[in-house]
Amino acid sequence: MRQAQSLLVQAFCEPTSVAFLEEPQWDLLIRQARRADLLARLCARLGQYGSLARAPARARNHLDSARIAADQHATTVRWEVRCLKRALSGIELPVILLKGAAYLLADLPPAQGRLFYDVDILVPKVRLDEVERALRKHGWSFMHLDAYDQRYYRTWMHELPPLQHLRRRSVVDVHHRILPETASLKPDAEKMLSASEPLEEMGGVHVLTPSHMVLHSAAHLFHDGELEHGLCDLADLDALFRHFGKMPSFWDELIDSARELDLMRPLYYALRYTTRVFATPVPGRVIDTSKKSAPRVVGKRCMDALFTRGLAPDHESCNDSFSGLARWLLYVRSHYLRMPLYLLIPHLVRKAVRRQFKE
Amino acid sequence: MKVSSLSQEQLRQSLSGAGLNFRIGGFVFRIRSSLAAVIDGLALLYADYPLAPHNEFADFHVEVRRPHGPRRWFRPQVLFFFDGRPWFKPLPLKHALAMLEWGLNWCVYGHVNQYLIIHGAVVEKDGYAAIFPGGPGVGKSTLCAGLVARGWRLLSDELVLVSTADGRIAPLPRPVSLKNDSIELIERFYPDAVIGPRIAATEKGTIAHLRPPADSVARAEEYAQPGWVIFPAYESGAATQLTTQPKGLGFMRAARGTFNYHVLGLAGFQALANLIDTCRCFKLIYSDLDDAVAHIARLEPPSVATRKASAP
Numbered sequence: 001m002r003q004a005q006s007l008l009v010q011a012f013c014e015p016t017s018v019a020f021l022e023e024p025q026w027d028l029l030i031r032q033a034r035r036a037d038l039l040a041r042l043c044a045r046l047g048q049y050g051s052l053a054r055a056p057a058r059a060r061n062h063l064d065s066a067r068i069a070a071d072q073h074a075t076t077v078r079w080e081v082r083c084l085k086r087a088l089s090g091i092e093l094p095v096i097l098l099k100g101a102a103y104l105l106a107d108l109p110p111a112q113g114r115l116f117y118d119v120d121i122l123v124p125k126v127r128l129d130e131v132e133r134a135l136r137k138h139g140w141s142f143m144h145l146d147a148y149d150q151r152y153y154r155t156w157m158h159e160l161p162p163l164q165h166l167r168r169r170s171v172v173d174v175h176h177r178i179l180p181e182t183a184s185l186k187p188d189a190e191k192m193l194s195a196s197e198p199l200e201e202m203g204g205v206h207v208l209t210p211s212h213m214v215l216h217s218a219a220h221l222f223h224d225g226e227l228e229h230g231l232c233d234l235a236d237l238d239a240l241f242r243h244f245g246k247m248p249s250f251w252d253e254l255i256d257s258a259r260e261l262d263l264m265r266p267l268y269y270a271l272r273y274t275t276r277v278f279a280t281p282v283p284g285r286v287i288d289t290s291k292k293s294a295p296r297v298v299g300k301r302c303m304d305a306l307f308t309r310g311l312a313p314d315h316e317s318c319n320d321s322f323s324g325l326a327r328w329l330l331y332v333r334s335h336y337l338r339m340p341l342y343l344l345i346p347h348l349v350r351k352a353v354r355r356q357f358k359e
Numbered sequence: 360m361k362v363s364s365l366s367q368e369q370l371r372q373s374l375s376g377a378g379l380n381f382r383i384g385g386f387v388f389r390i391r392s393s394l395a396a397v398i399d400g401l402a403l404l405y406a407d408y409p410l411a412p413h414n415e416f417a418d419f420h421v422e423v424r425r426p427h428g429p430r431r432w433f434r435p436q437v438l439f440f441f442d443g444r445p446w447f448k449p450l451p452l453k454h455a456l457a458m459l460e461w462g463l464n465w466c467v468y469g470h471v472n473q474y475l476i477i478h479g480a481v482v483e484k485d486g487y488a489a490i491f492p493g494g495p496g497v498g499k500s501t502l503c504a505g506l507v508a509r510g511w512r513l514l515s516d517e518l519v520l521v522s523t524a525d526g527r528i529a530p531l532p533r534p535v536s537l538k539n540d541s542i543e544l545i546e547r548f549y550p551d552a553v554i555g556p557r558i559a560a561t562e563k564g565t566i567a568h569l570r571p572p573a574d575s576v577a578r579a580e581e582y583a584q585p586g587w588v589i590f591p592a593y594e595s596g597a598a599t600q601l602t603t604q605p606k607g608l609g610f611m612r613a614a615r616g617t618f619n620y621h622v623l624g625l626a627g628f629q630a631l632a633n634l635i636d637t638c639r640c641f642k643l644i645y646s647d648l649d650d651a652v653a654h655i656a657r658l659e660p661p662s663v664a665t666r667k668a669s670a671p
Contacts, residue, residue, distance in 0.1 A: 026416055058418055
């Protein structure tokens, strides 16, 4: 079973190897990629290596279709960023982009064939009310109007409840911290904010510095997310490491920033799993330094067992008998990291009960 | 090999085992189900469809089965699985065949961007396609079945696939989904029709599926030139009116009824603009099927119509 998993990852790592795939393997590759939300990226990747022509015609159609949808996502996000810029210019605040939108606007490799579901921005916490008012004035409104949801986000989370534009239906997540208020790691968002760099091509729009961008992505994948798009996020990290790793000062800055921001543990995970899954080139000294922040032996074994499963495509061909349990434990872990148990348990019970009623 | 060349028992075994690769238009669907209603439905409605070898690339892997847990027995339900994962809300078990049909539609309109996909029916005669855009309730399926009964080739009763590469219409012949009164109407209108079991009390009322003619299935890879775009509206008791639809309005109406116009961006606009440009556009109000079909049969293809218009 484990062998089949490598079909998608292998196609990513060695795009030219797809030349040797038979039709049933292409069938499986497309399904794994679709499930992992990586179909359009696979298309971009195969395209870069001239391997698209190796795909059987009907497999090629699926790759192209996904690419067309991803291109449209990109166009939409560019437009959204312009709209956000206009909305925030009234309060003289730059738009600081995070994650996907940042990769796209800064023209970074992970943007190739990436799918976007919403735009994430970072704002100073002291200006949060102003930002909220400005966005609402320009047509965004909260999707969750339920008092409990509002309180949950505002008291405990690192972002406002998602805001959706009334006409365009696009969603923006307004972050004011890196991790939830209640999380045990407490990276200082102000440092990322003040170091953010304006984009040359578009005034009034900023992105994080390379090392902050990587750390933010790592913190989200390993300390916040529910790993729904785990492999996708790991592929982002791989692409960022490969891209920024060519700059001589990057690795030292990365370690320094991780120490300064209390994000050594997520960085350790990011390095461990990108190198393991995608064979990302990372200098040995960086790996050695990061290992000092690894969990202890037992913890490390456990996390390896969980993450190797959680970061695989959630497809029957990649799952073994522990995959379901591993995903569930990672889900519990993500919540546990977000908030202490005395807050978490009532929250999860409430969520479960409400889901029952909705059905 | 065709579906009809398998015995009922062979069909049951394959479908409830690893599944069978159905070749439908330009796609291969791997379908699995051990539900009797689905197996019987496929045996009847898909008898003429070719089967692709098991090791051929399948575009979509689908399964229709009952859920685990209490709803397997208590007011039993059915689920549609897309590549091993349940999609859509469960439906009553009795709607299994209808759910498969809806699921197969979604596979195409939710994933395929080589075509601009218009919600509507489309039939062909002498190489030209007549396109009937419209959502549920406008009478497009009835009209489509009526035209098929009078010798038109069925391309699709639900999804019009307009190639973004060359503007031609790709066939996706599948059973025509007849609703409520139109089931009896078609039974009378088309005595040779093979119609599947009536499925009562669905979201759209009672449904029954009309088996596509063998010729339509056999010619499923033969594209058609777009000829006419006709916006149908069924109005009880109305006399047939087939009137010209201004092209600008036709474009807007057709765009509203597409699945992926917004995804295709510029390519979508160009495909639709080209379609509306090449086609003659009409509005059809009808209540008498025979008369409506006769009106449509008298329409001249765009090339002939243009030649006449430009003649001195």
